[in-house]
Amino acid sequence: MREKILHKATDLFLNLGFKSVTMDDLAHELGISKKTIYAHFPNKTKLVEECTLALFCTISNEIDNVCSLQMNPIEELYEIKKIVLLHLKDEKTSPQYQLQKYYPKIFENLKNKQFEVMQGCFVSNIEKGIQMGIYRKNLNMDFISRIYFSGITSLKNHVLFPVTMFTMSSLMDEYLEYHIRGIATPKGQQLLNTIINSNQE
Template structure:
């Protein structure tokens, strides 16, 4: 039952926002009593924390699996982007914004964990790309990794990128291309263009 509650709550939070969904909403949606929910979770903050961390670990595991496939670094980043979009495609209520505003301690914990995972992943991605000759060899690897993480985080800020002007898919596509065009060699540019062209077909 706990797993079912987590799955349902995560879906509702992504669709409606962390603040908007109440424990009453969740119990009514699932057709169970609030007492059943509280048998597994101390309070709503505990539920939000476990949902957030659960989704984080699911996506992190997916990223690890993609990295284990041994794809070239440019393809790897596009596969990770697809994975993230698959899990976050139903976002309709700026869950990151609500998390930051109403559950800052959980947001900060998530942000730090995202940073640790992404930094390691991107640093390794850049190093492999340089070794393969598809990224420029004069890159400052740590700087590029930090800038990439900062950008990925910033495009979720609706005050900077309002949904009325940009969809999340457009932002992810444009940002990834922006990042890669700044670091690829001519050889890497050919791979990148082929991926972009195939995605548009």
């Protein structure tokens, strides 16, 4: 039952927002009593924490699997983007904003965990790209990986990028192309163009 509650709560939080969903809503959706939920999670804050951690672990594991496939670094970034979009439901209700506003400690802890995982992933991606000749040799890898993480997290800021103007999918596509064109060699640019053209077909 605990896993069932976690799964349904995560789905509701991502679709409706962390603040918007009440324990009553969750109990109603599951067809159980609130008492049953509280038997597994003492309060809503703990439930939010467990949901975000579980989602983070799922995404991290899938990203690790992609990185282990040894595909070329540009394709790797596009595969990672697909994983993130698949799990974050396009974020129409800005759950990230609600998490930051109403559960700041959970938000900061999650962001730190994301940075630890993604920093290693991005540095490895850049190293591979340089070795293959598709990224420029003179890159400051630590700077590039940090600025990329900073940019990716900023896309979720609905003040900067209102949902009425942008979808998360289009934002990530634009930002990924922007990032790769900034670090790619002519060989890398050709590969990027091929990937973009194949994605549009």
